Amino acid sequence: MDHPYEIPLTRRQLLIRGWMGFSALCMLPGPFGMGLRRALAEEDCGGGTVAPSHLPFLVFDMAGGAALPGNFLVGGKGGPEDFLKSYDLLGWNPLAPGALNKDFGLPMSAQYSTLLKGILATASAGARANLRMGSFCHFAQDDVSSNKLNAGTLGVHAGIRGLYISNGLGLVRSNSGGNSDAVLADIALRPTFVTSITDVMGTTNFGGPGLSKISPEQLKTLANGAVNLSQVQKLDYLNLPKGDTLAALSKCAYEKSVEFVNGVSGLDPRPEVNAQAAYGINIQTSASDPNAVAAALAMNTIKGFSGPSVWTLGDCDYHTQSQVKGDMRDGQMGEQIGRAVELAFRLKKPLFFQLLTDGGCEANRGTRNWGGDSGAKCMTVIGYFRPDSPPTYYKNRMQIGFYTQGQGAERTTLIGSDPSKVASAVFANYLAVSGKLKDFSTLLPNIFANKDELDSILIFEPKA
């Protein structure tokens, strides 16, 4: 540990010599510390030779405050079909004849929802038959990245890691991988930022052009050598602030690289026939094609190669005094949801997803022309697809929280005013259908006061 040759010059060297004070960071409790310690204690790097069997989890993020209640029905305390007196600020009239499409349980606007049309256009009848959705009615700040709505990294926190790409993938370089924030401000849980399939494959590429002349055996020596050297050097930092974190993370960081020496195949969706069919791509499709990148996120997550991933659609702040842009963005999101479900159907895998947005839009009264932001008109939707049969609702519940006669989310409900509670509730539903609801209070303590509160936010029937 001591380096007798040197005069300490850097901060780190002074810390080693004890010439500066130490913090008590590692002693602090809190979801950040507890979650990280839990993951570290289990030394959960993902990996292995067989894809994990956890339920795949995707997040779809509409950045800017989309009009989700203009697509999905919101209702009063009795659920979505406990109709409000008026929906004239929400862009449609669900009370009109034939207004509702109930294909996915939670009613959607049959006539106006291009999000629905997108799903119908891209998911086959077989896929659609086994998809159900539910909703959370809540407030969220408009057009900001600070709503802690994204539940994806809670999955990573719980050990839902990919075989090759330990954390998930995301299109935004943020703690959540998307626009809206993650519940846990833990960089170690952050999805890997990618903009192309090249980036996706780069997450498992060991070597590169500079090392192209050395043999595979020498590459392996390099990878193993890095592991050995890190095991020696991490000991030097253990007694320093964040030294235990560094030591724990270095184990996964270096050891995982050894797995990639011989390369990893199967991360590129373009040659994969199911992804080709679901996403309309082929081997000639550009690596930066947005649809191909979306396919990479979905396919790798569904196959278990990656942890929970986040697909973000920007420019959803579409209150342009018309419905044109909103229809376009809603349609794009619907298509991506439909494609992901179709891919899961073709791969015979289940899929759980969260659809979220930062705030919402208010329509010019009586029209579907989106006139302005409205954080009160927010909602989050969850979807669950099972390959064998449609999911069942828990206690016939499709909606958590409710909308008031003022056509805004009631804020005094358990999840009505706190986006992080919404994300936690989404995660609780994920755990419930995974058969792991009993772990919720350990993973996220002090979120819900008791079993009754936890029960009250469930939408899908928990798996036994």
Add this chain to the structure above:
Amino acid sequence: MKKYIMMVLPLTLIIPSYLPGRTTRGLALKNFREILTSYEAITGVSATDAEIQAIYRSVKERLPLHGKVEELSSPMVLASTELSGIFCSRVLEREVAQGPGERVFFRYVDFKKGSTQFSSGDLERVIDDIAIGFWQRPVTEAEKEALLASFTGAIGSHKSSPGALRNAFQVICTLFATSLEFFVK
């Protein structure tokens, strides 16, 4: 008086660490910019090289953005391996073409020969030169053991091969460049 000084002196070392302004934020990593500029400064290889720039652009999103310890990850190590690999490759190309007196890292290496040219002391001097470059200090015994094992593994049965020697030094250079000691600040 002496006794008084001996009592007070230790306090001058302890007290300043608790004065306002002294940071106790703990360890940190080099961020993506610092990694690139460090590789450039240490190796003397220009980062404006077209191939290096292309690799940097392709990997930089996986390098630490904030330099927080929590950003240490497998994608980061892989990205650094790829980036440092090209820097180390350039260093070797340069120093193979130079006389020993002009070199920074490989002053004690005859690139026309294989690894049989080295006594254990010679190889350690090479490793120490690289360590001074990347770590600003010589290696410890434990580090030396790990590095020599990697060198031997990379050489394999090709002890007389200059090509194998060069590749082994490529491995060693990349090991230094992707080590915790390099990343941590």
